[in-house]
Amino acid sequence: MQLLRAIFSHSSGRIGGAIVGLYIIIAILGLLGITPHDPLMQFRVDRLHAPDATYWMGTDLFGRDVASRLMLGISQSFIVAFASVALAAVAGIVLGLAAAWFGGWWDGTIMRFMDVLLAFPAILLALLIIAIVGPGTWTSVMAIAIVYTPIFTRVVRGPALSLKTRDFVDAARTFGSSRNYILTRHLMLNLVAPLTVQVTLALAWGLLTEAGLSFLGLGTQPPASSLGLMLADSRNLMEMAPWLLIFPGIAIMIGILGFNLLGDALRDILDPRTRRSVA
Amino acid sequence: MNYLARRLMTFPLVMLGVSVLVFVSIRLVPGDAITAMLGTEAGLLTPDQRAALEAYFGIDQGWFTQYWRWLAGAVQGDLGVSVTFGKPVLDVILERFPLTLELALLSMVIALAIGLPAGIFAATRNEKPSDLAVRIFAMIGQSTPNFVFALLAIYVLSVGFGVLPAMGEFTPFLENPLRNLGQMILPALTLGFAFAAAVTRISRSAMLDILSDDYIRTARAKGVPARKVIWRHALPNALIPVVTLSGVEFGYLLGGTVIVEQIFALPGLGRMVLDAILQRDYALVQGSVLFIALNFMIVNLLVDLAYAMLDPRIRLGAK
Numbered sequence: 167m168q169l170l171r172a173i174f175s176h177s178s179g180r181i182g183g184a185i186v187g188l189y190i191i192i193a194i195l196g197l198l199g200i201t202p203h204d205p206l207m208q209f210r211v212d213r214l215h216a217p218d219a220t221y222w223m224g225t226d227l228f229g230r231d232v233a234s235r236l237m238l239g240i241s242q243s244f245i246v247a248f249a250s251v252a253l254a255a256v257a258g259i260v261l262g263l264a265a266a267w268f269g270g271w272w273d274g275t276i277m278r279f280m281d282v283l284l285a286f287p288a289i290l291l292a293l294l295i296i297a298i299v300g301p302g303t304w305t306s307v308m309a310i311a312i313v314y315t316p317i318f319t320r321v322v323r324g325p326a327l328s329l330k331t332r333d334f335v336d337a338a339r340t341f342g343s344s345r346n347y348i349l350t351r352h353l354m355l356n357l358v359a360p361l362t363v364q365v366t367l368a369l370a371w372g373l374l375t376e377a378g379l380s381f382l383g384l385g386t387q388p389p390a391s392s393l394g395l396m397l398a399d400s401r402n403l404m405e406m407a408p409w410l411l412i413f414p415g416i417a418i419m420i421g422i423l424g425f426n427l428l429g430d431a432l433r434d435i436l437d438p439r440t441r442r443s444v445a
Numbered sequence: 446m447n448y449l450a451r452r453l454m455t456f457p458l459v460m461l462g463v464s465v466l467v468f469v470s471i472r473l474v475p476g477d478a479i480t481a482m483l484g485t486e487a488g489l490l491t492p493d494q495r496a497a498l499e500a501y502f503g504i505d506q507g508w509f510t511q512y513w514r515w516l517a518g519a520v521q522g523d524l525g526v527s528v529t530f531g532k533p534v535l536d537v538i539l540e541r542f543p544l545t546l547e548l549a550l551l552s553m554v555i556a557l558a559i560g561l562p563a564g565i566f567a568a569t570r571n572e573k574p575s576d577l578a579v580r581i582f583a584m585i586g587q588s589t590p591n592f593v594f595a596l597l598a599i600y601v602l603s604v605g606f607g608v609l610p611a612m613g614e615f616t617p618f619l620e621n622p623l624r625n626l627g628q629m630i631l632p633a634l635t636l637g638f639a640f641a642a643a644v645t646r647i648s649r650s651a652m653l654d655i656l657s658d659d660y661i662r663t664a665r666a667k668g669v670p671a672r673k674v675i676w677r678h679a680l681p682n683a684l685i686p687v688v689t690l691s692g693v694e695f696g697y698l699l700g701g702t703v704i705v706e707q708i709f710a711l712p713g714l715g716r717m718v719l720d721a722i723l724q725r726d727y728a729l730v731q732g733s734v735l736f737i738a739l740n741f742m743i744v745n746l747l748v749d750l751a752y753a754m755l756d757p758r759i760r761l762g763a764k
Contacts (some may be wrong), residue, residue: 285460293722297722298470370588382704423588
């Protein structure tokens with residue numbers, strides 16, 4: 167609650183929060199099928215229809231309503247972004263905590279493996295994974311999650327290493343607290359702040375990557391809808407039907423902008439070094 | 446042992462890890478190379494012919510032998526033969542690399558030429574409307590996927606000005622510099638736009654940090670002109686994070702930019718790797734990923750060196 171208040175008294179947090187909130191509502195509506203038209207319905211007589219009162223954002227080459235497909239696409243992109251970031255965060259927390267807590271051989275092995283993953287250009291790593299498993303929604307989730315795991319691992323390991331040597335952890339040990347109790351209660355709670363920031367920024371990146379993979383035809387497969395797929399379809403029609411390009415393009419931009427603004431605001435609020443007197 | 450020496454020691458270890466990972470993962474891709482190369486005609490091969498082809502491309506033995514042979518070759522600069530191109534992998538990579546290098550360099554020049562002045566300007570106008578304008582612009586730049594920028598740019602150019610970006614056959618820079626730049630300018634702007642936004646943000650925040658330092662206040666109190674304070678006293682220190690960011694970003698760009706190359710039909714490294722993965726060209730995927738990872742790590746190492754040169758505290762600390 168306090169955090170929400172802090173976000174809303176932060177100028178870019180307010181805008182970012184509002185955008186993200188709006189997109190989440192659109193995504194839920196899209197998922198529930200509450201769209202102006204059926205996103206898969208082909209209105210043959212109204213192919214490439216310009217935006218008007220019936221088709222708010224026009225129709226595509228098959229006469230499908232762009233606004234409805236956009237809503238479905240946003241929910242699709244959000245599912246992929248949230249699922250992959252959640253997976254990456256969990257994997258990163260487990261690996262980062264293990265590396266920091268056990269140290270030595272564990273630390274060396276985990277962190278060198280993360281270095282190997284980081285030495286791959288992100289999109290290439292994702293392409294390789296997709297080539298192995300075959301394109302599709304859940305492959306994108308896995309690919310994005312694997313690409314993002316090393317970053318979360320580093321975000322967790324650094325602070326966890328310094329927390330481990332703090333007096334309150336020693337104190338908890340002398341009380342006889344179990345290892346898992348210390349890890350979850352004492353370390354994890356102190357990592358919530360950096361993780362929140364990282365998760366928000368990762369979501370922006372997840373949206374971007376999902377759209378990029380779908381654009382290449384390697385993510386979401388038709389007839390399902392995705393923002394990247396809609397953009398790929400608009401390429402050859404942009405002069406005839408610019409609405410096919412403009413609406414999905416702006417929708418991706420604003421969505422990513424929302425998460426970036428929110429992430430920046432959270433960093434200002436949660437990072438003690440830049441914390442202002444907002445809270 | 447200092448930081449750089451430790452970095453140099455883990456370097457081969459990470460490269461070995463990369464080589465194992467790429468070797469195993471490309472072999473997990475379903476389907477085999479010969480079928481991918483010949484298509485339906487692969488069904489007409491006699492078992493003997495297939496075996497001969499597999500032996501030619503070095504994929505006839507067990508994984509371990511294949512890996513060992515490949516690694517031994519790679520160390521000597523022999524990355525094997527590409528199935529799709531029918532020539533040595535290294536030749537194929539080196540043919541594509543100049544384009545990728547040129548694109549990365551152009552994007553970086555654009556990014557620094559826009560981002561650095563914009564960031565410094567915004568920092569000196571902290572919290573004024575012009576600072577806000579720069580920040581909003583940078584935020585939008587950072588949130589625009591490069592393919593959205595590219596498509597919108599093509600749309601604006603073709604509909605607004607009736608100009609189509611020069612695509613078609615790619616002209617190398619040395620052959621015809623003007624034609625080459627005509628083809629490269631839009632892709633470079635596309636990549637440079639988001640890059641410039643990142644440079645703006647980091648140079649603004651670095652400059653702001655430094656402008657509140659005591660030594661800047663001292664310089665101002667001594668009566669050093671405002672311009673000189675910014676350019677002579679503050680800028681050298683503010684450059685450190687900018688160098689780090691630009692280096693890392695440049696390293697990424699050297700890996701090829703699959704989507705932008707795809708949109709502008711440029712024969713760069715990124716598209717080559719994408720095609721190689723789809724064609725199951727084992728040797729080409731292995732070789733190019735290894736090449737890209739090596740580039741990336743060398744650039745990062747150079748960034749660390751530059752960092753040590755720019756920041757005297759790191760140099761002193763190493764002694």
